Amino acid sequence: MVDFAGKTVWITGASSGIGAGLATGFARAGARLVLSGRRAEALAEVAGRCQAEVLLLPFEATDLEALPAIVAEAEAKTGGIDILVNNAGISQRSLALDTDFDVYRRVMEVDFFAPLRLTQLVLPAMVARRSGTLVNIASVAGKVGSPLRSGYCAAKHAMIGWSDTLRAELAQYGVGVHVVTPGFVATGIALAALKGDGSENGPNDDPVSGGISTDEAATQILAALALGTPEIPVGRAGAPEMQLLDLKRGDPVQLFKLMESLAPRVARA
Amino acid sequence: MGAYTDKRIWITGASSGIGQALAKRFSDEGAAVILSGRRSDALELVAMACRGATLELPFEATDFEALPAIAERAMAWRGGIDILVNNAGVSQRSLAVDTDFETYRRLMEVDFFAPLRLTQLVLPAMLERKAGQIIFMASIAGKIGGVLRSGYSAAKHAMIGYADALRAENEHAGIKVTVITPGYVRTNIAINALTGDGGVRGQSDDDIDGGLRVSEAVTMIFDGLAAGRREIPVARGPIAEALKLKSLDPDRLFDVMSAQGAIEAMRR
Numbered sequence: 257m258v259d260f261a262g263k264t265v266w267i268t269g270a271s272s273g274i275g276a277g278l279a280t281g282f283a284r285a286g287a288r289l290v291l292s293g294r295r296a297e298a299l300a301e302v303a304g305r306c307q308a309e310v311l312l313l314p315f316e317a318t319d320l321e322a323l324p325a326i327v328a329e330a331e332a333k334t335g336g337i338d339i340l341v342n343n344a345g346i347s348q349r350s351l352a353l354d355t356d357f358d359v360y361r362r363v364m365e366v367d368f369f370a371p372l373r374l375t376q377l378v379l380p381a382m383v384a385r386r387s388g389t390l391v392n393i394a395s396v397a398g399k400v401g402s403p404l405r406s407g408y409c410a411a412k413h414a415m416i417g418w419s420d421t422l423r424a425e426l427a428q429y430g431v432g433v434h435v436v437t438p439g440f441v442a443t444g445i446a447l448a449a450l451k452g453d454g455s456e457n458g459p460n461d462d463p464v465s466g467g468i469s470t471d472e473a474a475t476q477i478l479a480a481l482a483l484g485t486p487e488i489p490v491g492r493a494g495a496p497e498m499q500l501l502d503l504k505r506g507d508p509v510q511l512f513k514l515m516e517s518l519a520p521r522v523a524r525a
Numbered sequence: 526m527g528a529y530t531d532k533r534i535w536i537t538g539a540s541s542g543i544g545q546a547l548a549k550r551f552s553d554e555g556a557a558v559i560l561s562g563r564r565s566d567a568l569e570l571v572a573m574a575c576r577g578a579t580l581e582l583p584f585e586a587t588d589f590e591a592l593p594a595i596a597e598r599a600m601a602w603r604g605g606i607d608i609l610v611n612n613a614g615v616s617q618r619s620l621a622v623d624t625d626f627e628t629y630r631r632l633m634e635v636d637f638f639a640p641l642r643l644t645q646l647v648l649p650a651m652l653e654r655k656a657g658q659i660i661f662m663a664s665i666a667g668k669i670g671g672v673l674r675s676g677y678s679a680a681k682h683a684m685i686g687y688a689d690a691l692r693a694e695n696e697h698a699g700i701k702v703t704v705i706t707p708g709y710v711r712t713n714i715a716i717n718a719l720t721g722d723g724g725v726r727g728q729s730d731d732d733i734d735g736g737l738r739v740s741e742a743v744t745m746i747f748d749g750l751a752a753g754r755r756e757i758p759v760a761r762g763p764i765a766e767a768l769k770l771k772s773l774d775p776d777r778l779f780d781v782m783s784a785q786g787a788i789e790a791m792r793r
Binding site for chain 1: 630633649666667671690695787
């Protein structure tokens with residue numbers, strides 16, 4: 257069992273959703289926190305719920321030029337990052353046919369290139385120390401290509417392919433790599449998701465609202481991390497979206513048929 | 526005459542390797558083939574080796590501004606595209622800790638964004654006809670995060686995630702989406718692979734040189750296409766076993782891959 261007490265944990269996208277749930281979860285486990293996100297006020301609010309030493313470090317995830325200085329600040333003020341949780345991300349709700357090329361770029365930037373760059377900057381110190389943990393919050397969509405999420409699936413698949421290589425290359429340096437694949441968790445992800453023209457999806461009846469709570473998601477993630485599980489599915493046991501993960505492994509052809517049946521039928525001229 | 530008589534097939538990366546061999550085979554089977562790649566002289570040689578009608582359409586895969594006009598020309602040649610083969614791609618041979626951020630960008634541009642954009646341009650006409658096929662040449666690295674291939678694995682995983690979503694959305698409308706996952710095939714892929722600083726590797730490796738012959742790979746691909754498979758693995762031996770292991774016991778596969786990572790770091 258891994259003990260999180262006294263560990264320094266850096267969480268991106270910590271101002272809401274699973275990131276905020278992880279912040280309070282790690283705080284309860286005795287960790288010191290670095291909380292990042294775009295909105296300083298929301299981060300401060302989350303920090304107020306954490307019984308822990310907290311450094312607030314707001315930044316724009318895709319301002320890649322600014323990242324080296326931000327990482328230097330995080331390392332200088334904490335003495336070193338033990339666990340990096342790449343949690344910030346954005347989803348999509350639009351058919352491929354209706355999705356602008358620039359939306360694909362935007363989703364890949366936020367969901368793949370931003371965590372990649374942050375990891376590149378945090379990793380050398382972990383390798384030098386021969387210890388560290390990378391936690392990449394992917395999605396069931398990183399395992400299963402699903403309707404309305406062609407760009408999100410691409411970016412989350414990319415995150416997982418890269419993570420699996422990192423795990424293979426970094427195990428020898430004592431750096432662990434964990435991939436988390438949440439199913440439906442009750443967050444604002446569907447509300448903030450991009451539509452085909454890049455605008456925000458807005459209020460909707462997306463099934464994520466019926467998902468597990470962010471606290472429950474955080475509990476599942478922390479428990480699996482403590483056990484050293486490399487791939488961590490998160491959701492309600494037996495829920496349909498979680499069964500997709502098993503189906504993808506056991507019978508991908510059956511899965512493809514099922515996914516096709518879920519695609520919205522849209523009449524086209 | 527053959528299974529692809531008068532089918533209009535557009536192949537990228539057709540100047541060498543698997544793409545070149547696919548072009549010849551489709552041509553043998555009666556297709557009209559559009560050959561794309563960067564090098565027009567190499568495309569001309571491939572065209573000469575094809576029995577049937579060909580159109581040479583050279584372009585730079587990542588010149589996104591030029592792609593709409595290129596796609597128009599491809600579709601205008603014979604009034605449409607029946608099958609698009611997104612085959613062009615570039616691989617990588619460098620540990621993640623030695624790989625520049627810009628190299629990751631380059632791999633994603635060539636291996637994901639370029640085929641994505643081409644697909645966007647060809648798909649609407651296919652949907653209007655309610656028929657068409659998009660073939661994605663991915664890789665085993667699109668299923669398994671491979672050592673020395675952190676960016677390539679990311680881009681090929683991205684391609685598969687996109688392809689699977691595209692299939693889910695459009696199969697009911699008559700569009701077939703096929704993902705091909707070659708393992709080691711004797712092509713120039715390792716020679717042309719990017720190193721960490723974005724340079725070209727310039728040498729092959731034992732895995733590729735000991736891989737399937739291109740002709741064997743093409744036979745496996747055509748058998749898979751004829752059987753209507755949505756996913757076509759092109760591999761034998763240990764790497765084919767690794768693909769099965771990913772399905773059955775991913776944890777065990779991670780152990781195997783980590784052992785490989787340790788070996789590569791010693792070679793570094």
